[in-house]
Amino acid sequence: MCGSGTTIDVCKEESRRVIGYDISPVRPDIIQNDARKILLEDNSVDMVFIDSPYGENIKYSNHPNCIGKIPCEDERFLEELEKVINESYRILKPGKVFRMGHFRYVEKKKVHPSRLQIIPNTR
Numbered sequence: 001m002c003g004s005g006t007t008i009d010v011c012k013e014e015s016r017r018v019i020g021y022d023i024s025p026v027r028p029d030i031i032q033n034d035a036r037k038i039l040l041e042d043n044s045v046d047m048v049f050i051d052s053p054y055g056e057n058i059k060y061s062n063h064p065n066c067i068g069k070i071p072c073e074d075e076r077f078l079e080e081l082e083k084v085i086n087e088s089y090r091i092l093k094p095g096k097v098f099r100m101g102h103f104r105y106v107e108k109k110k111v112h113p114s115r116l117q118i119i120p121n122t123r
């Protein structure tokens with residue numbers, strides 16, 4: 001879910017090892033992959049950083065598996081994001097960092113709140 005790849009750029013500037021995935025990559029250093037099935041071993045990374053779609057407010061791509069095609073009011077939207085979070089948890093080393101950007105958005109004066117609830121797991 002790394003979109004235009006700004007996260008990759010920041011990691012490289014800080015000399016961090018980084019792997020960027022997106023369902024619809026826009027540049028060659030982003031790997032085409034669905035965030036619900038990440039091609040990494042269990043407990044293998046120090047940080048997962050996700051900037052998820054906020055609903056269908058923006059057209060991200062035509063890819064049929066783009067979660068951004070699902071309206072945020074639809075229960076399936078949260079179900080699919082939950083799969084992404086669970087997959088992130090699987091690849092994260094115990095005690096390491098998960099960071100997810102997920103916001104409410106306003107469209108035609110209607111506020112779409114984020115309904116995501118994250119309960120910390122003290123693994």
Ligand SMILES: C[S@@+](CC[C@H](N)C(=O)[O-])C[C@H]1O[C@@H](n2cnc3c(N)ncnc32)[C@H](O)[C@@H]1O
Nearest residue numbers: 001003004022023034035051052053060066067
């Ligand atoms: C909010 S944008 C990320 C914006 C990014 N931070 C930037 O600076 O451009 C959400 C991204 O999630 C991607 N995405 C949607 N569904 C996905 C999926 N199933 N697996 C991986 N990426 C997905 C979209 O293609 C889009 O690039």
